[in-house]
Amino acid sequence: MYVGQQRVVKALAHAHATSRLPHALLFVGPQGCGRYSLAIRTAAAFFCTGGRFPLPCEACATCRRVFAGNHPDVLRVAREAYAIEHGWMQPEGSKRAGLVIRVDQIRELARALRLRGFEGATRVAIIKDAHLMNDNAANALLKTLEEPGDDTLIILTAPHERAVLPTIRSRCSIMRFAPLATGDVRRVLDHLGVEDAEARAAAADGSVSRALEADLSDRSARQERAGGFLDAVRHERGAALLDAVEAQGKDRDEAQRLLDDVQRTLAAQIRTKTAAGEAVPARDLALVDAIDAAREVIRENNAHVQLTLEELALLRAL
Numbered sequence: 001m002y003v004g005q006q007r008v009v010k011a012l013a014h015a016h017a018t019s020r021l022p023h024a025l026l027f028v029g030p031q032g033c034g035r036y037s038l039a040i041r042t043a044a045a046f047f048c049t050g051g052r053f054p055l056p057c058e059a060c061a062t063c064r065r066v067f068a069g070n071h072p073d074v075l076r077v078a079r080e081a082y083a084i085e086h087g088w089m090q091p092e093g094s095k096r097a098g099l100v101i102r103v104d105q106i107r108e109l110a111r112a113l114r115l116r117g118f119e120g121a122t123r124v125a126i127i128k129d130a131h132l133m134n135d136n137a138a139n140a141l142l143k144t145l146e147e148p149g150d151d152t153l154i155i156l157t158a159p160h161e162r163a164v165l166p167t168i169r170s171r172c173s174i175m176r177f178a179p180l181a182t183g184d185v186r187r188v189l190d191h192l193g194v195e196d197a198e199a200r201a202a203a204a205d206g207s208v209s210r211a212l213e214a215d216l217s218d219r220s221a222r223q224e225r226a227g228g229f230l231d232a233v234r235h236e237r238g239a240a241l242l243d244a245v246e247a248q249g250k251d252r253d254e255a256q257r258l259l260d261d262v263q264r265t266l267a268a269q270i271r272t273k274t275a276a277g278e279a280v281p282a283r284d285l286a287l288v289d290a291i292d293a294a295r296e297v298i299r300e301n302n303a304h305v306q307l308t309l310e311e312l313a314l315l316r317a318l
């Protein structure tokens with residue numbers, strides 16, 4: 001089931017029907033709004049004979065192979081740690097998995113794309129969280145984007161287009177995803193059989209992942225704490241700020257919750273500004289990225305929680 005993003009779905013359907021699908025697409029939008037879900041469905045839709053492009057039937061053997069990562073013509077790349085965690089790639093000995101997409105991963109993808117498709121003519125590559133490519137990886141991808149080969153589609157996902165190098169961005173057609181309507185989040189949660197779907201959807205600001213992670217307890221105290229942290233990051237300097245950080249999350253779960261709350265508070269403030277026709281300060285946009293990055297680091301590596309929160313706090317200098 002795919003819910004919402006009707007504008008993007010229609011644009012892709014139209015481009016496909018008129019044989020004008022570009023070779024590279026950049027799906028941008030907030031976390032949990034269905035960028036990767038649509039990327040994998042678009043890939044499946046090339047091979048599925050049920051459904052309608054870009055939404056496949058999701059039930060046939062072909063769809064199941066694509067979703068399970070077993071389709072030879074659908075290639076996926078994500079930051080190393082995620083790819084290993086999800087069985088997309090094998091860990092290399094005792095080396096710690098990286099939090100970025102490395103050049104080797106992109107080179108391997110490029111090699112695979114140069115081979116002919118196995119089952120149909122089309123090959124689809126999905127680069128999840130393309131903003132996590134390091135510079136070498138991004139440069140390696142440029143060549144592939146310049147000469148993608150016929151019948152190749154590359155889909156990149158990122159939180160917003162500025163998060164991706166201009167040289168990459170300019171070679172892609174950008175598809176903008178909006179936060180989901182609360183009712184749509186609810187439908188996805190119901191479909192997944194999640195308890196407290198209504199309350200979770202209401203607390204999620206249009207993000208399915210946030211709804212799934214939402215902690216419904218003790219909201220007002222946490223909102224206050226998040227607001228305090230955000231103020232500290234924006235205004236405090238020096239020791240006072242580090243004290244504020246110190247007093248916040250000591251452990252991983254606590255830090256995740258804090259960042260969730262800060263992200264939600266910040267998103268609400270940005271929405272208010274946008275609705276009022278005011279410019280959103282560049283620092284706030286940088287903060288959105290920094291919080292996303294911090295959440296990833298904390299998810300991967302417990303030991304760095306304090307350090308990450310402190311690095312985030314140092315953003316006040318922006």
Ligand SMILES: [Zn+2]
Pocket residue numbers: 048049050051056057058059060061062063064
């Ligand atoms: Zn199917």
